[in-house]
Amino acid sequence: MILRALLLLSLLLGGLVAAAGDDLVVIGHSSLPKTDRVTLQRLYTGRIVSIGAQTVTPLNLPPGSAARDDFLQMVMEQNEEQYTGYWLVRRYVGKGSPPKELGSVDEVVRHVVSTPGAVGYVPLSKVPPGANVIFRR
Numbered sequence: 025m026i027l028r029a030l031l032l033l034s035l036l037l038g039g040l041v042a043a044a045g046d047d048l049v050v051i052g053h054s055s056l057p058k059t060d061r062v063t064l065q066r067l068y069t070g071r072i073v074s075i076g077a078q079t080v081t082p083l084n085l086p087p088g089s090a091a092r093d094d095f096l097q098m099v100m101e102q103n104e105e106q107y108t109g110y111w112l113v114r115r116y117v118g119k120g121s122p123p124k125e126l127g128s129v130d131e132v133v134r135h136v137v138s139t140p141g142a143v144g145y146v147p148l149s150k151v152p153p154g155a156n157v158i159f160r161r
Contacts, residue, residue: 047148050144053136053143083136083144137155
């Protein structure tokens, strides 16, 4: 009976975690087209700097934020340690710097809406009306 209750609890909690991860979207300035996960991975690792003919500026939230953790897991398929380590090596060998970090989701939203080429990840609940959602899982 206890095992059955624990199994049910773990299924419920697993569903809640999955639902929380599904609430994350990537928004882009109005000039940017929709994109896919592979393109976002390449943008956030500095391997590409544009989508089509549009130069793109990716934005990060600070380490430890729930949205950043969700983004790293959902889109980058990495954890914070792997992502930070990747950029440490890349910077050391002179291959660029990690995306700019902004302090809050609200800052990311304001920057993306007002800056051509900007992209950032935010919880779906923080997306303003009319925003350009370029990726949604």
